[in-house]
Amino acid sequence: MAQSSGKTTLTGWLFTGPALMLLTFFMVYPILSSLWMSLQVGKGMNFSFGGFANMWRLTQDAVFQKALLNTLTLLVVQVPIMIALAMLLAVALNDPSLKGRALFRTAIFLPCVTSLVAYSVLFKSMFAYDGVVNRFLEALHILDQPIPWLSDTFWAKVLIILAITWRWTGYNMIFFLAALQNIEPSIYEAARIDGIPRWAQFQKITLPALIPVVLFTTVTSTIGTLQLFDEVNNITLGGPANATMTLSLYIYQLSFKFMPSFGYAATVSYVIVVLVMILSFFQFVAARDRRRP
Amino acid sequence: MVYTLLSIAAFVSVFPFLWLIVGATNISSDILSGKTTPGHALFDNIVKLTQQVDLVQLFYNSTKIAVISTILTLIVASLAGYGFEIFKSKFSERVFAGLLAMLSVPFAALMIPLFVTMAQLHLINTHTAVILPTVASIFVIFYFRQASKSFPMELRDAARVDGLREWQIFLFVYMPVMRSTYAAATIITFMASWNNYLWPLIVLQTNEMKTITLAVASLLSAYVPDYGVVMVATTLATLPTLLIFFILQRQFVQGLLGSLK
Numbered sequence: 366m367a368q369s370s371g372k373t374t375l376t377g378w379l380f381t382g383p384a385l386m387l388l389t390f391f392m393v394y395p396i397l398s399s400l401w402m403s404l405q406v407g408k409g410m411n412f413s414f415g416g417f418a419n420m421w422r423l424t425q426d427a428v429f430q431k432a433l434l435n436t437l438t439l440l441v442v443q444v445p446i447m448i449a450l451a452m453l454l455a456v457a458l459n460d461p462s463l464k465g466r467a468l469f470r471t472a473i474f475l476p477c478v479t480s481l482v483a484y485s486v487l488f489k490s491m492f493a494y495d496g497v498v499n500r501f502l503e504a505l506h507i508l509d510q511p512i513p514w515l516s517d518t519f520w521a522k523v524l525i526i527l528a529i530t531w532r533w534t535g536y537n538m539i540f541f542l543a544a545l546q547n548i549e550p551s552i553y554e555a556a557r558i559d560g561i562p563r564w565a566q567f568q569k570i571t572l573p574a575l576i577p578v579v580l581f582t583t584v585t586s587t588i589g590t591l592q593l594f595d596e597v598n599n600i601t602l603g604g605p606a607n608a609t610m611t612l613s614l615y616i617y618q619l620s621f622k623f624m625p626s627f628g629y630a631a632t633v634s635y636v637i638v639v640l641v642m643i644l645s646f647f648q649f650v651a652a653r654d655r656r657r658p
Numbered sequence: 659m660v661y662t663l664l665s666i667a668a669f670v671s672v673f674p675f676l677w678l679i680v681g682a683t684n685i686s687s688d689i690l691s692g693k694t695t696p697g698h699a700l701f702d703n704i705v706k707l708t709q710q711v712d713l714v715q716l717f718y719n720s721t722k723i724a725v726i727s728t729i730l731t732l733i734v735a736s737l738a739g740y741g742f743e744i745f746k747s748k749f750s751e752r753v754f755a756g757l758l759a760m761l762s763v764p765f766a767a768l769m770i771p772l773f774v775t776m777a778q779l780h781l782i783n784t785h786t787a788v789i790l791p792t793v794a795s796i797f798v799i800f801y802f803r804q805a806s807k808s809f810p811m812e813l814r815d816a817a818r819v820d821g822l823r824e825w826q827i828f829l830f831v832y833m834p835v836m837r838s839t840y841a842a843a844t845i846i847t848f849m850a851s852w853n854n855y856l857w858p859l860i861v862l863q864t865n866e867m868k869t870i871t872l873a874v875a876s877l878l879s880a881y882v883p884d885y886g887v888v889m890v891a892t893t894l895a896t897l898p899t900l901l902i903f904f905i906l907q908r909q910f911v912q913g914l915l916g917s918l919k
Contacts, residue, residue, distance in 0.1 A: 377745020380740055480855070482875045487678055592764045616769075631771075
C-alpha cells in the first residue's frame, strides 16, 4: 500500500492525540506550574514573587532537613535489604524440584494486593506496645521487654522499613523469577556436566542474567520510597518527633494542613524531582556501561 | 534450609491476612493486646461500622471511580500505545522518550498545581477530579506500546488490503487480538484506582464523596481508633482486590511483567 508518509504521520497523531492532550494538561503543565510556584511566597491563594526566598528557607528548615535525611535513610537501608531478599526468594523458588512451589510463590506475592492504607492498618495494630509482634518475640525469648515500635524514634523507622519490605518483596520477586525462567536449563546442565560448583554457577550464569532486574527493581523501589506517603501518614503520622517524616508527607502537610503554603511546598517537591533526576542519571550510566563489551 | 527460609517468608507474608480476619471478630482492646484467636465481636463490629459510615455509598463511589477510570485509561492508553508503535516517526519517538522521562516525576511534584487547577475548574470534591489526572497513565501507554510490538504486521497489512480504515483496524483487528493485554491492563489499573489514597484524600472532602480506602484511613486516624471496626472495614476494602487476584492471578502477574519486557 503506497501511502503518503505525511498522511500516515497524521493518523498516528490522531491515535496518540487524546493521551498527549491529557498529559499536557495534567502532567506537563503542573510540572512547569510547580516550578513557577516554587518562586512564589505567600499563604493560601495569595502569591507574590519571592525569587529564591523558598530555597533559602529550605536551608533554615529543620523539619525539611529531617524529612530529607529520613527519606534517604529509609532508601539506603530498605531498598538493598528488600532487593537482596527478593532475589534470594526467587532463586529458592526457581528450583523445579521444590515441592509446593506455586503455593509458596502465591503466599509471598500476596501482600502486594493490599492497598497501602489496608496494610498500614495491619502494621499499626500488630506493632502496638502490647501487640501480637511483641508478644510473639517475648514468647520466643528474643525480647525481655516489649519494643515501643510506635513511640520510639529509632523503632518507628524500623517499623516503616519492615512494613515496606513486607508489602513489596514479593512484588519485586516476581521480576526476578521471570528473569530466572528465561535462562535456558541446558546451560546449567552443561555446567553441571563440566563439574562447575553450584556457587560458581550462580556467579557466572544466574547473577549476570539478574543484573538488569536488579537495576530495574532498584530504580522503581527508589522512586517509590522517595514518594513514601501512605504508610507514614497512616501508621506514624510522621512521628514520633518527626522521626518518620518523609518529603511527600511534609509537602502534604505544608499544602493541605493548617494554612497552605503552596509556593514553599512546590519548592520541597522539586527537591524530590532533582533526587529522581540524579538517580535516573546513575541508572542511565549503569545501563550504558553494561551494554559496552 | 530452603524450605525453612520459604516457610518463614510465606508465614510472614500470610500472617497479617489471618490477623486481619481474626481481628474483625475481636474487640479493640483484644486486638491491641495481641489476641490471635477468633472472638465473638464480629457482628457488633459490623453494626458499629454501619453506624459510622455509609458502606453502600462508599462501595458505590469506589466502584464508580475505579470502573470509569479503568475504561477511560484503557481506551486512551491503548490508542496511544498503538499509535506510537505503528506510526513511528523520528518526532514521535522523541515525544515518547519525553513521556518515559516523565514516568519518574513524583506525584508530590504535581499535586499542588493539580489541586489549584481543579479548584479553578470548580471540580474540588467531585469524582471527575479524582479520575481525570489518572486517565493518561504513562505506565499503561508504555505497557500497550511494548505489547503492540507482538501485534502481527501481516494482519494489519491484510486489513488495509481489504480496505479497512485505520480506526477500523484498531477496533476490529487490534483490540480482539490483544485481549489478554487488555485483561492484564484492566487488573492493574482497577487495583491502582481502588487502592489510590493521596490524590482522593486531597480532592474529596465530604463523606458522601469518599472512597472505601479513604474511609478506612479516616477510621484509623481517630483519636482512639476502634480496631475491631477498622478491621472489618479493611477486610471489606481488601476483598475485591483479593478476589481479582485469586481469579486472575496469571493475568495480574503478566500485567506487572509487561513493564519490564
